[in-house]
Amino acid sequence: MELKETKMGNESFPGIIHETPGGGIVVSTFDSIINWARSNSLWPLSFATSCCGIEMMSTASAKYDFSRFGFEVARASPRQADVIIIAGTIVNKMAPVLKRLYDQMADPKYVIAMGACAISGGPFFYNTYSVVKGADHIIPVDVYIPGCPPRPEALLHALISLQEKIKLGMTREQIRGEFKG
Amino acid sequence: MYNQTEVIKDTSELGAEGELIINMGPQHPATHGVLHLVVTLNGETIKKIEPHLGYIHRSIEKMCESLTYRQFIYVTSRMDYLSSHINNLGCALLVEKGMQIEVPERAKYVRVILSELTRIASHELWLGAMAMDLGAFTPFFYAFREREMITDIMEETCGARLTMNYIVPGGLMYDIHPDFQKKVKAFITQFKAKVTEYEDLVTNNIIFQSRTKGVGVLTAEDAISFGCTGPVARASGVSCDIRKLYPYDVYDKVEFDEVIETAGDSFARYMVRVKEMNQSIRIIEQLIDTIPEGDFVGKTKNVLKLPKGEFYTRVETARGEFGIYVVSEGGTTPHRIKFRSPGFSNLSALNHMAAGSKIGDLMATMGTLDLVIPDIDR
Numbered sequence: 310m311e312l313k314e315t316k317m318g319n320e321s322f323p324g325i326i327h328e329t330p331g332g333g334i335v336v337s338t339f340d341s342i343i344n345w346a347r348s349n350s351l352w353p354l355s356f357a358t359s360c361c362g363i364e365m366m367s368t369a370s371a372k373y374d375f376s377r378f379g380f381e382v383a384r385a386s387p388r389q390a391d392v393i394i395i396a397g398t399i400v401n402k403m404a405p406v407l408k409r410l411y412d413q414m415a416d417p418k419y420v421i422a423m424g425a426c427a428i429s430g431g432p433f434f435y436n437t438y439s440v441v442k443g444a445d446h447i448i449p450v451d452v453y454i455p456g457c458p459p460r461p462e463a464l465l466h467a468l469i470s471l472q473e474k475i476k477l478g479m480t481r482e483q484i485r486g487e488f489k490g
Numbered sequence: 491m492y493n494q495t496e497v498i499k500d501t502s503e504l505g506a507e508g509e510l511i512i513n514m515g516p517q518h519p520a521t522h523g524v525l526h527l528v529v530t531l532n533g534e535t536i537k538k539i540e541p542h543l544g545y546i547h548r549s550i551e552k553m554c555e556s557l558t559y560r561q562f563i564y565v566t567s568r569m570d571y572l573s574s575h576i577n578n579l580g581c582a583l584l585v586e587k588g589m590q591i592e593v594p595e596r597a598k599y600v601r602v603i604l605s606e607l608t609r610i611a612s613h614e615l616w617l618g619a620m621a622m623d624l625g626a627f628t629p630f631f632y633a634f635r636e637r638e639m640i641t642d643i644m645e646e647t648c649g650a651r652l653t654m655n656y657i658v659p660g661g662l663m664y665d666i667h668p669d670f671q672k673k674v675k676a677f678i679t680q681f682k683a684k685v686t687e688y689e690d691l692v693t694n695n696i697i698f699q700s701r702t703k704g705v706g707v708l709t710a711e712d713a714i715s716f717g718c719t720g721p722v723a724r725a726s727g728v729s730c731d732i733r734k735l736y737p738y739d740v741y742d743k744v745e746f747d748e749v750i751e752t753a754g755d756s757f758a759r760y761m762v763r764v765k766e767m768n769q770s771i772r773i774i775e776q777l778i779d780t781i782p783e784g785d786f787v788g789k790t791k792n793v794l795k796l797p798k799g800e801f802y803t804r805v806e807t808a809r810g811e812f813g814i815y816v817v818s819e820g821g822t823t824p825h826r827i828k829f830r831s832p833g834f835s836n837l838s839a840l841n842h843m844a845a846g847s848k849i850g851d852l853m854a855t856m857g858t859l860d861l862v863i864p865d866i867d868r
Contacts, residue, residue: 370638406524
């Protein structure tokens with residue numbers, strides 16, 4: 310009997326479909342199917358503190374359109390979100406709020422630091438008394454996007470890279486190690 | 491470290507019987523950033539709104555004290571990031587005024603054209619975001635279609651899409667792109683053809699009108715007493731356009747109308763911004779063909795030193811009057827710097843405007859104030 314790999318859209322389905330008259334049998338592992346499904350519906354939390362939020366809105370607009378990759382369901386509540394995009398500066402007063410938002414998200418959860426401020430404090434690194442010098446002082450960050458603000462293509466690249474890592478079944482620790490090089 | 495739970499406990503103690511206190515923000519989709527509003531409700535009626543600021547206080551004023559007069563301009567792009575070019579212009583005007591630097595005509599023309607493009611881009615984003623607050627998602631895509639054309643022009647000429655940093659004291663950082671005039675004209679043609687779509691989608695929409703007309707009324711006296719400027723004050727009938735009253739660069743050479751509405755409600759604020767976009771197009775059309783040839787930057791010293799004294803300049807950003815006040819001791823860095831941000835004063839009127847209305851109307855009132863939180867917190 311013939312076993313074949315089916316394509317769904319551009320993504321290859323992680324498994325083998327064994328077609329029989331009137332139905333079929335899927336041979337796969339639960340983990341790979343769950344990772345495949347999860348990577349294609351990452352819901353971001355609409356969390357923007359400053360300028361990078363505008364570029365995040367541009368990414369959502371028709372020209373860049375991140376809904377092509379399954380990110381369009383931006384949630385206002387952290388309880389429904391999978392990935393938090395820290396778009397903007399985190400200051401001392403905001404830090405406990407960010408931690409609380411992160412804690413409220415359900416596992417598995419991922420964090421993207423967008424822009425120089427979220428990476429290291431960026432333009433506000435020197436001579437300021439209120440800026441947190443990098444969001445990774447508060448919560449673990451998986452992907453860093455440089456730029457002030459980063460271009461929408463950079464945000465798309467980060468989201469797609471994260472998707473690919475999840476699809477490979479990598480844990481958060483492995484993803485962080487991979488991106489740090 | 492600041493403890494958020496304490497604040498919530500404190501405010502709940504203030505609530506009398508039958509009152510409900512809700513925290514709106516700092517993570518809320520309609521506050522456009524990290525504004526924290528403590529709203530006291532009686533049933534569905536708003537009794538009091540108390541804004542809590544500081545969730546994006548980046549100590550920009552203190553930071554500017556350690557930066558030279560060439561360097562401090564770039565930080566102001568990150569304050570009101572939707573009018574970043576106009577903020578930069580205000581800072582450059584202050585240094586030019588203090589040191590009597592001559593600015594070439596070419597630079598003045600380009601600065602005004604880019605300022606007006608920035609204003610249109612800001613109003614476009616506001617239009618999309620406010621319609622989204624009221625539950626209409628489609629205008630966001632329409633508004634961003636035209637906005638992307640402006641960001642492309644900015645990218646080609648200034649090198650950045652959002653935070654331009656194109657202005658230096660004395661003129662521009664480098665000359666405009668050869669395609670600049672062609673691209674701007676293409677934008678004007680498209681904008682004029684498509685602006686009617688906004689009218690059809692939003693202005694003439696009966697749901698939009700009934701949600702904004704008569705909501706969040708601000709009288710002219712209140713607008714003056716709260717220090718409101720920009721479209722918020724002009725919608726209440728207060729003439730306060732800095733471009734008309736204290737013209738800078740080449741605003742005295744162009745013809746345009748100061749848009750004034752008298753109703754003072756959310757719909758009037760909406761109309762002011764939509765009509766302002768058309769006036770900005772009118773200004774650009776007058777200037778784009780007559781950009782004079784010549785230098786793009788005047789002769790300046792390498793090290794800028796403002797003479798001892800106090801200096802103040804103001805510019806009209808998309809949100810209102812943006813003022814820069816500098817105390818100089820004669821050195822290369824400011825001794826003290828203070829920014830007068832339009833959003834801060836406009837936000838102070840929110841309690842007055844929204845008290846007594848329903849909580850659903852708060853979105854319309856706050857949306858039409860067009861708040862940018864990093865501009866308020868600095």
